[in-house]
Amino acid sequence: MSNPPSYEAALQELETILQDLQGEQTSIDELTARSERAAELIAYCREKLRSTEAKLLPKVEKPDPST
Amino acid sequence: MNEYTLFELNEYIRRFVALNLPQAVWVSAELASVSERRGHWYLDIIEKAAAGEELRAQAQAILWERTARRWQRENKLRLRELLQGGRQVKLQVQIEFHERYGLKFMVTDLDPHFTLGQLALQRQATIEHLHKSGVWDLNRNLPLALAPQRLAIISSPVAAGLQDFLDQLRSNPYGYHYDTTLFPAAMQGTQASVEIRKQLRTIGRRAADYDAIVIIRGGGARTDLSDFDERELCTVAAKAPLPILSGIGHQTDQSILDMLAHTSLKTPTAVADFLVNRLLTLEQHLLEKAQWNQQLTTQRLAQARSKIDHCQQLLHHQTQQYLQQQYWQLDHLAGVLPQRTEQRLRQAQQQLDTLEKQHLLLRLETSLNRGFSLTSKEGQIITTAKDLTSGDTISIRLAQGEAEATVVQTSHGLSQP
Numbered sequence: 089m090s091n092p093p094s095y096e097a098a099l100q101e102l103e104t105i106l107q108d109l110q111g112e113q114t115s116i117d118e119l120t121a122r123s124e125r126a127a128e129l130i131a132y133c134r135e136k137l138r139s140t141e142a143k144l145l146p147k148v149e150k151p152d153p154s155t
Numbered sequence: 156m157n158e159y160t161l162f163e164l165n166e167y168i169r170r171f172v173a174l175n176l177p178q179a180v181w182v183s184a185e186l187a188s189v190s191e192r193r194g195h196w197y198l199d200i201i202e203k204a205a206a207g208e209e210l211r212a213q214a215q216a217i218l219w220e221r222t223a224r225r226w227q228r229e230n231k232l233r234l235r236e237l238l239q240g241g242r243q244v245k246l247q248v249q250i251e252f253h254e255r256y257g258l259k260f261m262v263t264d265l266d267p268h269f270t271l272g273q274l275a276l277q278r279q280a281t282i283e284h285l286h287k288s289g290v291w292d293l294n295r296n297l298p299l300a301l302a303p304q305r306l307a308i309i310s311s312p313v314a315a316g317l318q319d320f321l322d323q324l325r326s327n328p329y330g331y332h333y334d335t336t337l338f339p340a341a342m343q344g345t346q347a348s349v350e351i352r353k354q355l356r357t358i359g360r361r362a363a364d365y366d367a368i369v370i371i372r373g374g375g376a377r378t379d380l381s382d383f384d385e386r387e388l389c390t391v392a393a394k395a396p397l398p399i400l401s402g403i404g405h406q407t408d409q410s411i412l413d414m415l416a417h418t419s420l421k422t423p424t425a426v427a428d429f430l431v432n433r434l435l436t437l438e439q440h441l442l443e444k445a446q447w448n449q450q451l452t453t454q455r456l457a458q459a460r461s462k463i464d465h466c467q468q469l470l471h472h473q474t475q476q477y478l479q480q481q482y483w484q485l486d487h488l489a490g491v492l493p494q495r496t497e498q499r500l501r502q503a504q505q506q507l508d509t510l511e512k513q514h515l516l517l518r519l520e521t522s523l524n525r526g527f528s529l530t531s532k533e534g535q536i537i538t539t540a541k542d543l544t545s546g547d548t549i550s551i552r553l554a555q556g557e558a559e560a561t562v563v564q565t566s567h568g569l570s571q572p
Contacts, residue, residue: 102488109495116503123496130489137485141478145471 095136102129165254172252179249179263189238194220216260245269281386290393297398303366305334307358311342316373316423323427331434342372348388355391362396371402371423383410402426523554540565
């Protein structure tokens, strides 16, 4: 899979594929490839979110109610 | 014209004086100079012209030691306090003329109230003069340093008050240090005013070296205070460029110098206490300020910390929210993907179905044209006679048009090729 340059680009591509699927612009020959590409993009985006979350959120200390 | 020897003449004058002035008389005059020898007082008395310094009259008076002692005992006053140069006095004198020693006034009594009253009037005049000449408030309005530690002291080096002052200052329990410089001056008598004024001027020229002028003296009698009522001294003191702290040692009355000094205290020890307390107050004030400052700093830091904590929480919350939205969007898209894929597949299927139907219809038309027909009952295509019974209404589709027919009879097995 060719990695998209950014999360936004991945999302953009994903939305285009889904729009094309709805509008019958996708040929049946391409259907498998495009559906798989969409699944890859979803996985890519999820992974990106997870890593971002892991990087950002553990640093924040939950306020201690006893102080 | 009569002619006398000197003795005869002086004897004549003696008798003349004794005859005409047989009793003592009261005379008021100003003391030009006073001297005391072995208890006897020798007074130069004068009267000046109403305006100016010109003498209108002058005489010598003697107060014998025995009379002086009796007078002091009866009046409970010391002659030293009253008989000073420049004072107005009212004397009771017995006038005597001696052939050899000439005219003498023998003092037999002295009116103390006259002198003290004159002093009071003079004092009032001095106060008014100082007010009118605009110097009265000068020294009192000078700012006193918060920590007056460089002191110019005017006192007599032998005065007990000076030692009391220095002892009290140096033994302060807080360890405050004071730089003291003594400017010696007589603190009583005729020289006091001159010397104090001279030292005030000396200090005035070096005003930047000191914070305050301290004028102190041991205890003294009431009339001694008049040294500090003197007009010229008070004028110079009022104009001094540094605040004056006075402790000239008396409990009941204030001299004019005390009135116009920046701060007037009753004793030299009290002046020292005042100076120590001023530093103590300043130190306490500074300590309070420092404490307050620390509190404020702690408070500000706590405020800043809580603000940062808040921002951090907000950041955490908003990051979480943002990521959550992204997850939702992805979930949504992930849900849509199979739907869309399936939908697309269904569309292709439907297309195929349509094409297939068209293909079937084309094949049917060819058969009909060859003479075959299509039988249907209630919309269902009939391919076997088993589905028909007599009396059924059937539709027969031909290449050209349709016909309706009724079944008369059915038979099975014939049509099997």
